[in-house]
Amino acid sequence: MADENVRDTRPTGTIVAIPSPAWWVDIAAAKNGSILQVHHPEHGWLVFVFPPESANKLGVTLVRHSALCEYFAGTLPPATVATYHTGYTRIPRHGVKEAGANA
Numbered sequence: 001m002a003d004e005n006v007r008d009t010r011p012t013g014t015i016v017a018i019p020s021p022a023w024w025v026d027i028a029a030a031k032n033g034s035i036l037q038v039h040h041p042e043h044g045w046l047v048f049v050f051p052p053e054s055a056n057k058l059g060v061t062l063v064r065h066s067a068l069c070e071y072f073a074g075t076l077p078p079a080t081v082a083t084y085h086t087g088y089t090r091i092p093r094h095g096v097k098e099a100g101a102n103a
Contacts, residue, residue, distance in 0.1 A: 034055040
């Protein structure tokens with residue numbers, strides 16, 4: 001599968017999500033990117049390396065989404081959320097959910 005088509009395969013509709021997973025960010029040893037580690041309850045630590053321009057886009061997008069969460073708080077219908085024994089939460093794709101770090 002070509003990298004440019006991977007976004008076409010992302011989940012749509014109601015998705016399974018992990019609310020507020022533990023995460024950690026560090027600088028790659030070669031100083032050529034940012035390492036993002038996100039903890040998955042069944043798969044352990046998932047590690048991603050983003051080049052500076054991708055890390056910047058991700059950071060800016062998360063800040064914008066955070067502002068949207070504050071702006072629309074209480075004005076959108078609440079998301080339908082069902083928690084499972086695994087700790088996963090189902091969140092509709094159209095819902096706005098604030099992401100956060102476990103500090």
